[in-house]
Amino acid sequence: MKTISIDGHEEHIVERSDWPMEKVRETLKDETVAVIGYGVQGRGQSLNMKDNGIKVIIGLREGGHSWKLAQEDGWVPGETLLPIPEAVQKGTIIQYLLSDAGQKDAWPVVKENLNEGDALYFSHGFSVVFKDQTGVVPPENVDVILVAPKGSGTTVRRLFLEGRGINSSYAVFQDFTGRASDRTQAMGIAVGS
Template identity: 70%
Template sequence: MRQIQIGNTTETVVERADYPPERIRDILGQETVAVLGYGVQGRGQSLNMKDNGVKVIIGLRDKGRGWDLAQQDGWVPGQTLFSLEEAAQRGTIIQYLLSDAGQKEFWPKLKPLLTAGKALYFSHGFSIVYKDQTGVVPPKDIDVILVAPKGSGTTVRRLFLEGRGINSSFAVFQDATGRARDRCLALGIAIGSGYLFETTFQKEVFSDLTGERGVLMGAIYGLWLAQYEVLREHGHSPSEAFNETVEEATQSLYPLIAENGMDWMYANCSTTAQRGA
């Protein structure tokens, strides 16, 4: 584990070196991970785990949207591709990666299949935190864990194939077996995380919803649209308005921030640009 300084706070971070392949095999070698759902996260996480030697099966609604895609990716009906119910029955770790609405809908069928000693895994804590609305209350004799990648499943897969890893948060909500933390962290590395930051289910939900509804999926795009419209109203061509709004941000400035941080990006812009800040 590594101690890192973020602002004035020291945090302990779990990294890949803490859970090398042999340790992951020791922890997950006897497990069958049933991934319920083959959306963006389900696809990326399951393929990474399979490539890391974890025994993975996929659970989907028969002939649903992901069924053909799963087969194209090499999952075989009756061997590694099953209905939601059969996959949940076969799995010892259930990765519940349906949409929030899908989790609520399927929960009455899933709960009886969560027998003692299994683990229920989430990548977003909404269903647990808002149990009064979702009805998702796990049995007391199973582990309940979370690994939440800080990016889309597409990015999870892409970084893995590039030999890199995504930042993820992790949490243990319920430890019935005494193995919940190890299961959680081994899975976190197996799905492609490079670093794992500890949190709680509630903090993951609140930070995720704030981020997505604030900056990540809201404010940035609202600002882009507003600036684009102002430029167009003042006679600039669509291409010029786009280049000065979106293109420069995504293709120049943001990559610089990703590489070396905000201060470095700022210092490497013109003095005219700096005055705009």
């Protein structure tokens, strides 16, 4: 990891050489990543993780457009494609990748099904930062982490398929387990950074 100073602010740069795929897989070996939402980021990040050998399940509303698209991409209903409450219950890292409005609407169901020690993962911080408007207030007994690719999920996937990666910002908002930083950095590489 490198540290650089930008206008007096320290920035930590994590490179793939810091997190070879073997280390990523070892860090995430006991995790199940539940991707909630299959829009542009959800689709790209989940397929990249699947291709990287990470255990991934998808949580969606049954029968919707995204459900059908996920099936076309090889996710299997009842196994790797589940209703949102079941996916959250089974996951240990919950990628909350719905739209802002979707995150607000689904939050009561997601919160109710989180387990102590889970990681709640975002790719942007709107819902948590503007909690007064969204109602998204994570419980104290979970990690809250962020990996924000600097491009659309389509670009994340395309660059991954080309054998390249994309720059991402990452942050730990809440570290309940003491493992939030490692989980965040491993996830950053796993999704295609």
